[in-house]
Amino acid sequence: xxQRFESRLEQAVSGAFAKAFRSAVQPxxxxxxxxxxxxxxxxxxxxxxxxxxxxxxxxxxxxxxxxLQPYSHTLTGELVEMLRExxxxxxxxxxxxxxxxxxxxxxxxxGRFRVRSHALAQVVPPAAPSQSNRPVDVTLEVNGTSxxxxxxxxxxxxxxxxxxxxxxxxxxxxHVQFRVTSxxxxxxxxxxxxxxxxxxxxxxxxxxxTLSDGALVRLGNxxxxxxxxxxxx
Numbered sequence: 189x190x191q192r193f194e195s196r197l198e199q200a201v202s203g204a205f206a207k208a209f210r211s212a213v214q215p216x217x218x219x220x221x222x223x224x225x226x227x228x229x230x231x232x233x234x235x236x237x238x239x240x241x242x243x244x245x246x247x248x249x250x251x252x253x254x255x256l257q258p259y260s261h262t263l264t265g266e267l268v269e270m271l272r273e274x275x276x277x278x279x280x281x282x283x284x285x286x287x288x289x290x291x292x293x294x295x296x297x298x299g300r301f302r303v304r305s306h307a308l309a310q311v312v313p314p315a316a317p318s319q320s321n322r323p324v325d326v327t328l329e330v331n332g333t334s335x336x337x338x339x340x341x342x343x344x345x346x347x348x349x350x351x352x353x354x355x356x357x358x359x360x361x362x363h364v365q366f367r368v369t370s371x372x373x374x375x376x377x378x379x380x381x382x383x384x385x386x387x388x389x390x391x392x393x394x395x396x397x398t399l400s401d402g403a404l405v406r407l408g409n410x411x412x413x414x415x416x417x418x419x420x421x
Contacts, residue, residue: 193270213252241305242282247293283307309356325374329413341367358408
């Protein structure tokens with residue numbers, strides 16, 4: 189696989205990449221490191237399926253980062269394709285769309301690099317969110333994005349029938365229901381809907397629980413954080 193990767197990359201950049209990276213970090217080293225990162229992070233979902241990270245950050249020295257810039261788009265595309273092929277061969281399941289980015293790290297010398305990874309599921313919000321003049325009192329934070337939680341609540345799951353869809357293989361089609369009252373302050377609860385992998389609140393598996401500000405609800409491999417919004421006046 190790594191040989192195919194090198195061959196495609198050479199054809200894509202006509203040897204210019206190899207000259208730029210002479211005596212520095214090599215593309216095949218990055219490809220091998222990404223494979224190791226995926227292999228070492230795989231989590232068993234079932235007998236023939238394992239969940240792996242889908243977002244990767246490659247940290248490079250200042251010299252290597254500067255040399256990489258003209259070829260970053262081509263290299264990223266080839267690395268993503270290589271990871272997809274590796275996942276197919278190993279029966280891996282990505283948590284969401286595969287993404288790779290490069291950044292500069294001042295503590296790294298020329299030829300040295302680091303790979304960091306995360307399983308970041310794709311989140312699909314409701315197609316037509318309810319419109320109301322009432323201020324939002326509670327939000328749900330998922331993978332860096334806030335989603336309003338308005339009365340009476342919403343269902344989170346992987347299937348199309350869920351209000352808030354999270355493309356996480358560890359989440360059931362209808363996994364949990366978040367409920368919220370119109371009181372001030374509101375009362376927020378979460379109830380598991382018979383999910384396969386269960387629901388964990390602040391480290392404890394629950395069937396149903398009342399949630400406070402900052403509560404961390406883990407569904408599959410995704411964390412949902414409850415935030416109470418402070419209202420002015």
